Amino acid sequence: MKATTVASILSLCLAGYAKASCGEAYAQCGGINFVGENCCVAGTECVSLSETYYQCLPVENSDEEEVEVSANVEENEADSNSDVEETEFPRGQGMQFFTQCKNPKHWAMTYDDGPTMYADIMLDLFKKYDIKVTFFVCGNLYYNLEDPEWARIIKRMYNEGHLIGNHTYNHLDMSTLTAEEITSEMKKVENALYNTIGVRPAFMRLPYGSGASSPVVMDTLAANGYNAAINWNVDTVDWGNSGDIEYSIKVITEQLGNPIITLNHLQFEGATNERIVDLATAEIEYLLSKGYTPVRMDECLGMAPYQE
Numbered sequence: 001m002k003a004t005t006v007a008s009i010l011s012l013c014l015a016g017y018a019k020a021s022c023g024e025a026y027a028q029c030g031g032i033n034f035v036g037e038n039c040c041v042a043g044t045e046c047v048s049l050s051e052t053y054y055q056c057l058p059v060e061n062s063d064e065e066e067v068e069v070s071a072n073v074e075e076n077e078a079d080s081n082s083d084v085e086e087t088e089f090p091r092g093q094g095m096q097f098f099t100q101c102k103n104p105k106h107w108a109m110t111y112d113d114g115p116t117m118y119a120d121i122m123l124d125l126f127k128k129y130d131i132k133v134t135f136f137v138c139g140n141l142y143y144n145l146e147d148p149e150w151a152r153i154i155k156r157m158y159n160e161g162h163l164i165g166n167h168t169y170n171h172l173d174m175s176t177l178t179a180e181e182i183t184s185e186m187k188k189v190e191n192a193l194y195n196t197i198g199v200r201p202a203f204m205r206l207p208y209g210s211g212a213s214s215p216v217v218m219d220t221l222a223a224n225g226y227n228a229a230i231n232w233n234v235d236t237v238d239w240g241n242s243g244d245i246e247y248s249i250k251v252i253t254e255q256l257g258n259p260i261i262t263l264n265h266l267q268f269e270g271a272t273n274e275r276i277v278d279l280a281t282a283e284i285e286y287l288l289s290k291g292y293t294p295v296r297m298d299e300c301l302g303m304a305p306y307q308e
Ligand SMILES: [Zn+2]
Pocket: 112, 113, 167, 171, 207, 208
């Protein structure tokens, strides 16, 4: 049976689970301090992972539901650049929303919220493995962009071949902001990056993965020269579980066979040098052992990462 037919039939069975389509697959959907869109795409549901963290995860617990999830995967592969996303995720002209790479053997490792005090040991680790990752950086989270450490770390990331994307100045939920506020959140970081490394990112990550369904957010990002809002299909939940290696390997295993974008953070509650390095090492060793090629987001998507 065609994947699309299976999906259409099963989507009827799943009507109860399919909350409003926010375009937030695998996004955070609740928890203490969360102010984002509290809904998940069809085939996923809002699951409590800890007191402070809720995430949209594939619906489980019945055979039918599992078929629905794999049917969606088949559709995505067949449509490669994804008519599914075109219809499900409203966005501005030239702006696209992604949760995975194109090549099923590609794995893009992404690190959010930097620069942080752990950036240097992580850069040492990536150098040791000769892996290039993508950093989605903020301007006023752990280091303010006027701190000389911010520029030093950004330069080191860039000079060592990693990709830099924009993760906003204050790490606010974009779906709660006006177009002017969104522009300001993007431009402050973008201008600082331009002054530091001479490029303006075309890729961004929405704080909390929130805002892809908002025309205001997506149109404003497009108007500012961005071409990709990038979520993930593997959330290690490092910041919610203090870097639990077993959990990360479990969620990676669920995506084996698919192209993978992993979400990690350059700092999280309970982080130590050892925990943050050990978690990354476990992910790297595991995905390399499964035959994945680590790639930056530009290779993952086949798109230019910086504005011209
Ligand atoms: Zn973040």
